[in-house]
Amino acid sequence: DGGGGGGGGSGGEAFNKLCEPVQITAGAGMEVIKAITRFSTRLSLTVKSPSSLLTKETKNHPLVEGIRLKPSYLRLMRLSSFARPMDTYVVIKPCVYVKPSQQHILRHLNNSNKHGLVQVSENVCFPVKRQTERPTWNCCRRVLLPELSRQFKIGMDTVLFFQVFAKSNLMGDQEIARARVPLKDIRQDEKLMSIPLVLKSPSEGERVAMILQRARVPPRHKTVFFIRHGESIWNEAQRDMDLGTMFSQTDHGLNEVGLMQALALQHKIQVASEADDVGMMKALAPTTRHQKFLSAFLNSDSLLSSPLTRALQTAMVALALHPHTIRSKRPNVLTLVADAREKRNLGGRDTQGQALGQEIIDRALNELQIQFKNTPQKEVPEEIKRVGININDCTQIWWNSNAESADAFNERLDNLAKHLGFMRSTSIVVTSHSHFIRAFFKRFICKEGAGSQPELSESLQRDLLCNGGVIGLDLEFTSAGIPRIMDFCLLFDTKIKTKKTKSPKSSQLDGPSKQHQRSKSAYRIVDNFKLSMSNIDRVQSSSRSRNSNGKASDSGVTTKTSIPNTPQSPPPPPPPHREASKLISSQGSRSQLNRAGGGAVGKESKGEETDGLSPSEARARKGSSILDL
Numbered sequence: 001d002g003g004g005g006g007g008g009g010s011g012g013e014a015f016n017k018l019c020e021p022v023q024i025t026a027g028a029g030m031e032v033i034k035a036i037t038r039f040s041t042r043l044s045l046t047v048k049s050p051s052s053l054l055t056k057e058t059k060n061h062p063l064v065e066g067i068r069l070k071p072s073y074l075r076l077m078r079l080s081s082f083a084r085p086m087d088t089y090v091v092i093k094p095c096v097y098v099k100p101s102q103q104h105i106l107r108h109l110n111n112s113n114k115h116g117l118v119q120v121s122e123n124v125c126f127p128v129k130r131q132t133e134r135p136t137w138n139c140c141r142r143v144l145l146p147e148l149s150r151q152f153k154i155g156m157d158t159v160l161f162f163q164v165f166a167k168s169n170l171m172g173d174q175e176i177a178r179a180r181v182p183l184k185d186i187r188q189d190e191k192l193m194s195i196p197l198v199l200k201s202p203s204e205g206e207r208v209a210m211i212l213q214r215a216r217v218p219p220r221h222k223t224v225f226f227i228r229h230g231e232s233i234w235n236e237a238q239r240d241m242d243l244g245t246m247f248s249q250t251d252h253g254l255n256e257v258g259l260m261q262a263l264a265l266q267h268k269i270q271v272a273s274e275a276d277d278v279g280m281m282k283a284l285a286p287t288t289r290h291q292k293f294l295s296a297f298l299n300s301d302s303l304l305s306s307p308l309t310r311a312l313q314t315a316m317v318a319l320a321l322h323p324h325t326i327r328s329k330r331p332n333v334l335t336l337v338a339d340a341r342e343k344r345n346l347g348g349r350d351t352q353g354q355a356l357g358q359e360i361i362d363r364a365l366n367e368l369q370i371q372f373k374n375t376p377q378k379e380v381p382e383e384i385k386r387v388g389i390n391i392n393d394c395t396q397i398w399w400n401s402n403a404e405s406a407d408a409f410n411e412r413l414d415n416l417a418k419h420l421g422f423m424r425s426t427s428i429v430v431t432s433h434s435h436f437i438r439a440f441f442k443r444f445i446c447k448e449g450a451g452s453q454p455e456l457s458e459s460l461q462r463d464l465l466c467n468g469g470v471i472g473l474d475l476e477f478t479s480a481g482i483p484r485i486m487d488f489c490l491l492f493d494t495k496i497k498t499k500k501t502k503s504p505k506s507s508q509l510d511g512p513s514k515q516h517q518r519s520k521s522a523y524r525i526v527d528n529f530k531l532s533m534s535n536i537d538r539v540q541s542s543s544r545s546r547n548s549n550g551k552a553s554d555s556g557v558t559t560k561t562s563i564p565n566t567p568q569s570p571p572p573p574p575p576p577h578r579e580a581s582k583l584i585s586s587q588g589s590r591s592q593l594n595r596a597g598g599g600a601v602g603k604e605s606k607g608e609e610t611d612g613l614s615p616s617e618a619r620a621r622k623g624s625s626i627l628d629l
Helices: 013-017 027-041 062-066 100-106 233-239 243-248 256-274 278-284 288-298 309-318 323-327 358-372 406-421 434-444 447-452 454-462 514-549 580-584 590-600 615-621
Strands: 067-079 086-098 117-119 124-132 136-148 156-166 174-182 193-196 209-214 221-228 302-305 334-336 427-432 470-477 483-491
Touching (some): 124 136, 124 406, 221 288, 221 309, 221 406, 256 288, 278 288, 288 470, 309 427, 406 470, 434 470, 447 454
Parallel strands (some): 221 427, 302 427
Antiparallel strands (some): 067 136, 086 117, 086 124, 156 174
């Protein structure tokens, strides 16, 4: 049939008629295929004698003279529903169909190749989707499509051969469906195509189709930002050695401190996006590198997140006032990506999901509502509820039930890298997890990138980002979607958590209780945030004074003032009986917060009445709530 398309046949005989292309494994045939690939990939170079690239056995072979490989990009959306759930993946094989009158040119390839279908470039594989009837990918891959010379078009056709496999560790991978489509039938525009598959053993009335589309050539240079989620209930239990909480629950959400970290990041993003003053921008981004990365962050037009609850909650809160969230006309501005989840270690129940599809969003919002009940608002703010979320590939089981091997985890890192590389956006924000971010950096950092900041590069490959931290990566992608990290930068006062000696268990402490330790941590977040905001306001007021008077203000603060990287010494801890929620309970406007940051951080204002309270109690009374901003 000239390599014609495979219709939705009834299986069995129709399935066998779609013969699988010849796999070239040895001898002169392999040399021919290598020569085609080598010759095609070097066409862009200045080569005086192209035949010098070929071996003696292959330089005069008709296939080498008549076939070139041209990169194209295909986006696989999903498969329509199977009769039962299974682990599935898809393979695409670019082929040429040699018509019977011209099959003499295959004499060196395989004598048993009677159907004339020959694979001429590498397999293109889409990752496994687990236990689902309707697998969804929504990701793009590069395909090296054969392009025939004018003489070869008479005796050959170019064909795409699709195969769907069911993955099984016991019986081996079994092919369950296939299709053969002439390249001329693949749409050249970006509209969706439906390709019917021929099933090997179909159930009664079962019909399956593959939905895909052409994609544009993606940009090679991109800036990707990783945000680590705020502190979670698991992080808190791990610090306190609370094994009951660690192993009795899965997919832990943010705790009280983590919510404040996400809200603090939200406000920093809002301040940066509304900054209309040079001095203020210098305070937020003191160096040229910081300014470049901050500008790219604010201009990001793709927001992604891990589907684990703590990461999704952080993305919903921190990015609620991001410029893209505000100006986007699309209903869903935040997309879930299963490959961005944390690595599953032995016993790591915090990386095991609980929900699928819309239930992921509902669960995240319900747990946020519980946390916000301890705040003055008493409920989740509307700007957070309005963040639209695209479920994407999280309609099926997206987590690992057992520990993830190093090879499987590296494959997932590569899959996410390719997903980012083939996106149209040039600036992308991904909310993810500490070990995943560290592994991504370690896997794709190159010598040139590491050499720009060797000490920080070494630390990022060894240590973890702080909760709520942001790192920007300047990536250069190959045509196959593999990135190299050329530069990197920490934003919004992000710190690195270095490895320390283990602290004594809470039961061995003679001092404050666990609740006091959490209150102290929450208090320091508020206090450091006030310090940063007071510096920004001082710079802004100084700049306005210069604009009106033509000289610096009396405060002596110039536009070179920046947010200090190392905060001042922490204030005295609050009394043990004060809970973290009481530190943020008072109703205060932004001006109150700024006044508190300018006059109450580090020392008390002279002559101020404290009614016999300690400095920390006096500060807590002054309305320094970041939840009311």
